[in-house]
Amino acid sequence: MALCAPLAHAQPKSGPSVNGFGIAAANGPVEKWGTIEIELAGPSTGNPFMEVELSAVFRQGQRQLQATGFYDGDGKYKIRFMPDSVGVWQYETSSNRPILNGKRGSFTAVAPATGNHGPVRVRNTFHFGYEDGTPFWQVGTTSYAWAHQGEQLQQQTLQTLATSPFNKIRMAVFPNSDVKNTPSLYPFEGTAPLQWDFSRFNPAFFRHLEQRISQLRTLGIEADLILFHPYDKGHWGFDRMPADVNERYLKYVVARLAAYRNVWWSMANEFDFLKEKKPEDWDRYFEIVQMSDPYQHLRSIHNAFVLYNHTKPWVTHVSIQNGAVTEDYERAVLYRDVYNKPVVYDEVKYEGNFPQRWGQLSGEDMVLRFWEGAIAGTYVGHGETFTEPSGRAWTGQGGTLHGQSPARLAFFRKILSESPAEGLEPIDKWQGNPFAGKHAQYYLGYFGRDTPTAWPFVLFKTGLADGMKFRAEVIDTWNMTVTPVDGIFEVKKRDNYTFADKDGRSIALPGRPYMALRIVRVP
Incomplete structure (x- = not known):
């Protein structure tokens, strides 16, 4: 049995020097997916929040991104940028105030530190992944x-x-x-x-x-x-x-x-x-x-x-x-x-x-x-x-x-x-099948408040073939234990919808609520 301790969050290793706001200076270097800041002195009279426009175009080769600047008080104007690739980036500012317009510079983006995976994106339609x-x-x-x-x-x-x-x-x-x-x-x-x-x-x-x-x-x-x-x-x-x-x-x-x-x-x-x-x-x-x-x-x-x-x-x-x-x-x-x-x-x-x-x-x-x-x-x-x-x-x-x-x-x-990187997908959502995973590779099932004492080894048909082998583990989601099930389960076709263990075996369960099963194909 294995007991899982609470996760500790990954702390990025030291990268380029940043200030207390996690921002690198305008001349860099800066991590890929880090934050770099251009600070410019400009007008403080009138209402800069309403009257001053500022932006910058950041270029790397043929690519360019535009970021809008903002007034940070006390005559300070800032433009922040998050580079999404390593190498040299160049920038040029645009503004309706000459003192802020046409400012040029460059900086270098370096490899991200450990723990920096980039922003989170949608992946595989229903799931999430970091940009890396x-x-x-x-x-x-x-x-x-x-x-x-x-x-x-x-x-x-x-x-x-x-x-x-x-x-x-x-x-x-x-x-x-x-x-x-x-x-x-x-x-x-x-x-x-x-x-x-x-x-x-x-x-x-x-x-x-x-x-x-x-x-x-x-x-x-x-x-x-x-x-x-x-x-x-x-x-x-x-x-x-x-x-x-x-x-x-x-x-x-x-x-x-x-x-x-x-x-x-x-x-x-x-x-x-x-x-x-x-x-x-x-x-x-x-x-x-x-x-x-x-x-x-x-x-x-x-x-x-x-x-x-x-x-x-x-x-x-x-x-x-x-x-x-x-x-x-x-x-x-x-x-x-x-x-x-x-x-x-x-x-x-x-x-x-x-x-x-x-x-x-x-x-x-x-x-x-x-x-x-x-x-x-x-x-x-x-x-x-x-x-x-x-x-x-x-x-x-x-x-x-x-x-x-x-x-x-x-x-x-x-x-x-420890699940497939693609994300958990329902295995057979049309027939009350409490499993998700990746067909013929990985199955994670959950029995909720039910208290079964056994589960017949039966899997939905997609991707399966006679002779495929699997190992299983019983997971107690409340007591936080993972218990391997003895033996290997070999499946054969049972009917038009399912494959079952060729010897008709079941997995014993403790008759408690909040139990789960993890089933993984054996190469």
Whole structure:
């Protein structure tokens, strides 16, 4: 038997020198998929946020990418870039101010350090992978306002994440109206709660956010940034800004953050609760982000009761809230079939002790949802709502984790990491077959709350031939053990749909819930 310890996140080895925000100087060198920054001195009078335009074209041979610059206060203008290939890059700036226009330079991009696999992309239609081809098995969590808490609590959250199983965290750009915390920084100049100058961003707010994103990048964690949310409830007014402010905000955020490889864009959390915004507004926001981002990071939107049309071309993957669908793999697979894109059930209720029904999952129920989602060929997100004496909870404010699921999710993630790189595909989704994997090569089955004492060795026919041999392991997903099954199973055709062990053997199971099987072909 083998017991799996919680995963420790990979820390990139030392690469080119970077500052506290994970950014290399303009003359480089910089890692491939790292971040380089050009800083220029320019006008500080008037309103530079509204009046000054700045961008740069980055060239390598015949290739070129354009990145938009931004004003960082105190007469400083910056352009950030994430090179996607090694070698010499050249750049030239464009601006409506002569002092910023026509600035040229070059830098060298070097090989990425260990742990730097590039941004995450969609691969094989329903799955994810880093740009260098490494699989990305999404095991995410949510902590909406962790980056808006006090410094000590933010550091505690980072320490928790460093030893957690999570490789993605959903987090909000805007603070929410949480009476347990008054943020020290806000995204616009002005006075809280409602006296804002929406024509002027507060660079200090965004520098702080960049620092946190950089720290997550060092931990190997993707930052799924929620660009709008309804939890302001008019307290600061960030949920009901004028349309032109919303668009200017999106362009500024993308200009500042897109050069971080670990950024994902979520247009909103529970977008349908933002009643001031119409369906066409969300289409426009998607288009703005898509057009503004030269690296085309992943893009999604999260629902409460109304589903967005995820078939639209600017949606890269599906982000869904549904408390019941991942209790059953046969339900979980349906959204995948509808949208033909990766499906992430980012919110499936939370493990905790909240009085609300969405915050009362047991650890067993949370872990079950991850496994049911996996054998449907989809992905699931974690949340935790155990109330601390301070009134905080992980999903709202971060801090520490108290539930039973994280250790089991570390074990789950290890099992996923040993699966075929292409991603888990349902083996026979038309006939109640609780297995996913790769036909004739790899099968991962999960029995959920059922308590079988045996499983007849029978596999769906695709790719199989008489004489193929397999070995098997029994996985206890709750007690985190893997037990090899004695012997080799050789299959022969049984009927029009299945192959079975030629000697009619079964695999003994312990009659407990939350058991899984792993079956791998023997060469």
